[in-house]
Every structure is written in C-alpha cells, then in structure tokens.
Amino acid sequence: MKRASQAAAIPMRLFATGVLILVLIVHWPALFFFFSADDLVHLQQAAGIIPTPHLPWRILSQVVYFRAMFALVGPWPLAFMAVNMALHVTNAVLVLRLTTRAGVSAANAILAALLFSVAPLLVIVIGHAVIINDIAALTLTLLALQLMSSSRSRAFALGVVAYAAALLCKEVILLMPLLVMWPGLTQERRHPREMLPVVLLMMLAATALFIGRYVGWAPSGAAYEFSAFAPFGNLMTYTAWFLRLDDDLPDLVRSMSPVAWRLGLPALVICCSAAVLSTRERPAITLGLAWWLLGLAPVLLLKNSAYPHYAYVGLPGLALAAAGTLSALARIAYRPFAGTRGPASPDTGKAGVVAVIVLVICYAAVSRGLVMKRVTARVPGIDLPLDPQLRSMVVAGRAVTSLARYPLPEHARLAIFSPPGQGRVFGARSGHEYERAFGRGYDLQRAALSDGRALRVFFPQIDDVAYVDHWSKELRGYVMATRLQTGEIVAYGSDLGSQVKLAQHFANTGAELSARGYLDSLISQYPSDSALWAARRSLP
Numbered sequence: 001m002k003r004a005s006q007a008a009a010i011p012m013r014l015f016a017t018g019v020l021i022l023v024l025i026v027h028w029p030a031l032f033f034f035f036s037a038d039d040l041v042h043l044q045q046a047a048g049i050i051p052t053p054h055l056p057w058r059i060l061s062q063v064v065y066f067r068a069m070f071a072l073v074g075p076w077p078l079a080f081m082a083v084n085m086a087l088h089v090t091n092a093v094l095v096l097r098l099t100t101r102a103g104v105s106a107a108n109a110i111l112a113a114l115l116f117s118v119a120p121l122l123v124i125v126i127g128h129a130v131i132i133n134d135i136a137a138l139t140l141t142l143l144a145l146q147l148m149s150s151s152r153s154r155a156f157a158l159g160v161v162a163y164a165a166a167l168l169c170k171e172v173i174l175l176m177p178l179l180v181m182w183p184g185l186t187q188e189r190r191h192p193r194e195m196l197p198v199v200l201l202m203m204l205a206a207t208a209l210f211i212g213r214y215v216g217w218a219p220s221g222a223a224y225e226f227s228a229f230a231p232f233g234n235l236m237t238y239t240a241w242f243l244r245l246d247d248d249l250p251d252l253v254r255s256m257s258p259v260a261w262r263l264g265l266p267a268l269v270i271c272c273s274a275a276v277l278s279t280r281e282r283p284a285i286t287l288g289l290a291w292w293l294l295g296l297a298p299v300l301l302l303k304n305s306a307y308p309h310y311a312y313v314g315l316p317g318l319a320l321a322a323a324g325t326l327s328a329l330a331r332i333a334y335r336p337f338a339g340t341r342g343p344a345s346p347d348t349g350k351a352g353v354v355a356v357i358v359l360v361i362c363y364a365a366v367s368r369g370l371v372m373k374r375v376t377a378r379v380p381g382i383d384l385p386l387d388p389q390l391r392s393m394v395v396a397g398r399a400v401t402s403l404a405r406y407p408l409p410e411h412a413r414l415a416i417f418s419p420p421g422q423g424r425v426f427g428a429r430s431g432h433e434y435e436r437a438f439g440r441g442y443d444l445q446r447a448a449l450s451d452g453r454a455l456r457v458f459f460p461q462i463d464d465v466a467y468v469d470h471w472s473k474e475l476r477g478y479v480m481a482t483r484l485q486t487g488e489i490v491a492y493g494s495d496l497g498s499q500v501k502l503a504q505h506f507a508n509t510g511a512e513l514s515a516r517g518y519l520d521s522l523i524s525q526y527p528s529d530s531a532l533w534a535a536r537r538s539l540p
Contacts (some may be wrong), residue, residue, distance in 0.1 A: 012093060015110070019092045019117050022360075023085060023126075026118040026368045030127030031081045031377045034397030036389060037447060039129040040454035045347040046070035047457050055425035057209075057218050061133045077397075080129035087135045088126055088339060092117040094142035095316045097474070098286070101149060102185040104320065107356055108284040108327055110163055112320035112362045119242055120370040121308045124389055133170040134312040141173045141313065148180045148198070160197050168207050172313050173220075175294045176203055182287055193464050218313060227303035230256065233298045235293075236264035238311040243267055244365050249387060257304050271321045274328035284324030291317025322516035328389065330355065357417065383486050396448040398487035400458050406491040410477065413464045415478040416452060417471070417487065418443075419506065419514035443467075469519040471499070482506075496526065500535045507539055515539055 005127055045052040046066040073079040092113045099109040125131050125336035140162050147159030166173045177198045179185060212218025240260035241250045268289070275285040295314020299306075310320075376392065377386040385391045408414070449455060452465030468475065480502050481491040490505070492498035506515035519536045526532060 001511055003141070005343075012097070015096060015113075016089065016093045019114065020089050022114065022118050022364050023089055023092075025235055026120070026371055027123045027126050027536060028365055028524055029122045029371060031078055031085065033081060033127035033390070034077050034393040034400075035075070035080075035508040036128055036130070037450070037454075038225055039390050040396065040450060040457065042066045042130055042450070043070060043075055043457045044450065044454060047460075048455040049057060049074075049453060049456050055212075056168060056218055058170060058499065059168050060165060061136050062130065064138070065132055073520075077129065079126050080132075081176070081377070082296065084126045084129070084132060086311055087132070087139050088117065088122070091135065091138050091142060091316075094139065094146070095320075098142055098149075098185075098285070099320060101146070102182060102287055104284045105280075108281065108323045109322065111323035111326070111356050111360065112284070112288070114251070115322060115363060116316045116319040117320065118360075118367045120245075120248070120366045120367040121242060122312070122315075123371045123374065124308045124387070125312055126308065128309065128389065131165075131309045131312070134172060134309045134461060137170035137173045138316075140311045141176045144177065145179055145185070148177065149185050156194065160201065163198065166203060167201075170313075171209050172210070172295070172298045174202060174308065175297050176291075176313065177202060178294055185287075201414075223305045224302060225304055226301040228301070230303040231257070231300040233260070234306060235296065237306050238314075239264035239267055239292075239318065241308065242311065242315060243322075245370065248370045249377065251306070252387070254305055256303075271325045274325040274332075277333055278328035281324040281328040283475075285321050285328065287370045288317045288319070288321030289326060289502065293317075293323060305425070321464070326359070330497055382515065395445050395487035396454070399445060399449060399483065399489050400455065402488035403455065403459065403481075403491060406492075408459060408461050410461045411463050412459075412461055413466075413478045414452070414455070415466050415468050415475050415480050417468055417480060417482045417502065417518070419469065419511050441470070443451065444484060469517055471525075473525050476525075496522070496529060496531065499530055504537060512539055 027192070041050070041063050044050045045063070047070060052063055069080060078229060094112040095116060096109050099105060099112060135350055144162035144166060146160045147155045147162060150156060152161075160293045162175055164172075166176075180198070209218050213220040213224055216244070237260040240257065240263040243263060244250045250381075271285055275289075276280045292314045293315055296311060299310040302310075374387055375385070375390065378384060379386055379391070385394055403482070444451065446467055449465075452467055455465050456462050466475075466478070471480075477494055478482060479494050480487050480499060482502060482505065483489045492502045492505075499518075503515045503518045503522075506518065508513070516536070516539055519539070521531060523529070523532050523536060525532075
C-alpha cells in the first residue's frame, strides 16, 4: 500500500509534461535529422522497391510499423522522429511508475527517469527512425513488467503477450522479464509455476535467435559475431559512454574501447559500495544495476560493434543506479550534521527536492551543450558532420532535397556521373578524409542511398538509378546528373545540350580530364554533332 500511495502521490501528467519539455530542450535537433542508410532500406521495403525478408525478427517495428507510417505520411522524416520522441517520453514516465512500484523512493525514481530522458547520447537514438526497434521494445517491456507484477492472472497473461510483442520489435529485451522476480516489484510473491510461460518463451526465443544467426534466419554477419572475451570490454564501454560528460562524441568509434574501464570500472565499484553502505538506497542501486546488466546481456558478447541504441533498454537501470548512488553519497555526507537537526527534519526533505531540481537542470544544460556540439562538429576541411551516423544522414538528405529542385519526367531513368576518384573515405577515429582510388574507396553517397535506389522512395517517377564514371550508348535517354563533394545532386537532362553543360561543369570545377573523356565518349556515338566538337575544342 505504501508503494501504491507513493506512486499515486506523484502527479504523472505534470511529470510527463516536464519530461517532454526537457527532452525537447535537449534533443530537439533529432526531430530534424534525415533518414539513415538503414532507415532507407526499410522504406524501400515498405514502398515495394525491394523485397521484405520473411522472418519474424523485428517484424512489428521494421515491417508493420514502416509500412503503416509510409502509407500514412510517406517518406517524411519528421514524423518518424516525432514518434520516436513521443515513445521516449512515454518510456520515462513508465520508468517512474515501475520503479516507484518496486519500492524506490520518489526522489530516486524521478531523478532516474529524468537522467534517462535527457542522456546526451540519446539524440542519435531518437533521431534514427529504425531505432523504433529498441524504443518500442522498451515501451512494451515496461508495460509487460507492470502487468506481470499485478496480482491478477488476466493482467499477468496480458503481460506475457506484451513481452512477446516486445520480442518482435527487438530481441535485446530477451532477459528483461527476470526483473519480475525482483523482491518488492510484485504485489505478492508468485509461485514459480506462474512464471513458466515467460521462461519457456524466453528459452524458445533465445534458442531460435542463437540458431537463426548461424543459418541466416536472424540478424547475422560480422556485426553479430560473438566472443567470450567481449562482455567485460562492452560493459565498460557502454558504462563509460553514458557517464562521460566531457566528450560530445564518446561513441565516434563504434566498437568496444580498450580504455573505457578507467571510468566504467570505478563507477560500478562506487555504485556497489554505496549499496553496501546505504541501506535506504540499496533497493534503487541494486535494482538499477540488475536492470543495466539484463538490458545489456544480449549484446555484451558482440565483439565487432557497439552502438548507443544497443544500451537503450538497459539505460534506465544505469540511471537508477546513478540516482541511488548520488542519494547515498549525499546521505553519507549529511550524517555528521544529522544529530543537530534530527533525521526527520522538514528542512532535510526540502533540501533534497531542491538538490534534485538543481541536479536535473544542470545535467540537462550539460546534455544540451553536448548535443549541440555533436550535431555541429564537422569533418576538417568540409561541411559534413564528424559523427558517422549524422554524416550519412546529411549526405542522403542533401541528395534528395537537391534533386527535388529538378522536374523529372514520368518513368525517368537517372544516371549520376561520378568522375574517377570521387569516392570518399573517412577515418573512424580522426574523421580525416583519406585518398582512395575510385572503385576501391567507400562511396558515402552510394552507400547511404543504396546505390541510388533509395531515391525512388522519394521520387516514384524514377524507374532506374545508375552511378557511372563514363558515358556509353546504354545511357541514351537517361537524365544525366552529377553530385557535389558535399552530397548535392545536380541534374542536367537527357538531350545532347545538357550533356555539353555537364562536361562544362567538370571543366569549370577543375576536372578537365573527366570533361574530355566524357565528351570523347559522346563524340564516338555522335561524330557529326558540331556542338560536341565545339565544346571539345574549347577545353584546354
């Protein structure tokens, strides 16, 4: 009854409004991100451009959701990011409800939910359409945990259904139902037989996932390779990423960090020590650490990749452990003065409320500063984001918005002419660009746009897109275009006059060799065209 009254005493509408305001202040740039390469793949599937894999994994979030959104709003990135943000705010409210139900003090629960909601790294999670996988999976898992913690059998059954739906969004929540066994979370002690459906579903999903990754029936490949030596490094990496408030891009290299233990290990040791020393804050800290480990467990074995969204499901746990640890440290520091005012002094409670408010405001201000630095950081010497994820979004967005300036005919075929050497390669650690020969380097725009195919999502009148480095007779009738170094596409047309303008563009930008080769290819097909010969003679 105490826990129920405590939860009821917190005005949820007021709290939800406050979370929404803070999230908008900190993460508002995420609303205006463009689609990533992964997002565009699922949009192509939703538009019927490429086939959709017939597998159950992530079917609710990557198939059903994308098709529904595409039918309702089309390829409008703001709508997708707004859904992510709305669900993230919902998750913060559900975290508060669940933690207060588990016996965590209102101050710790509120602080944890707010720390989770405005964590600076989450801007790249909220602003990434396909990460609806993790966000929706956490929403359904939190609902499942609340339903499973009820004493009513019907609510428990609905909780199992919600857990199954969460698994169909993202398998990272696989072990989260084990939190139902946490002391104090359920209203009354459950018989082990009641948990049998959940345990069986968990074992079935784990077995299917493990086997599926080896036979190609589940997410697999180099990014999902396991290593028995990876868990410690990954745990330290994710812990350090979310605790660092001095670096706007701690995840610039998307793999485990060999030095992350210098911050991650002391932080976890401090949390454990605070739980031992403070009986009052122990439930919050231990529940938070258990949540953090269970949420991370499915990705700790991955040896080749680490991403902020992998830790999204477990992050409320780390925030709860941090909130409990801060409260414990404050309580320990206050003990020498407790005798003069009394442990139940009204001033103590007021001071605690003021401390939480000040801490949240300061954290939100720091988070906002880190977010703004992240989105404005640029590759040295060029106007492209330093963050690799944002870089692909910006390049794809510039390609789409620039192409929209040109009227394309129905059933258009588009050829994007790229002179040799235009492929771009950036160092993951430094962000510096490296020179590579064309065809060997990483072509950022082609990768972001699925070799140009993703343009058809936004321009249904396009039947085909091809990247070429020379002209040939097979390109007759194609609308010829080129792209700038920063990602914009410049379209010219399909007639010979447009071809001449394209060649002149290369000559004016210093690519005389490409201009000559392009015109020579045209002259071999149209040897009697005087305009082509005149343009060729005008070149140095």
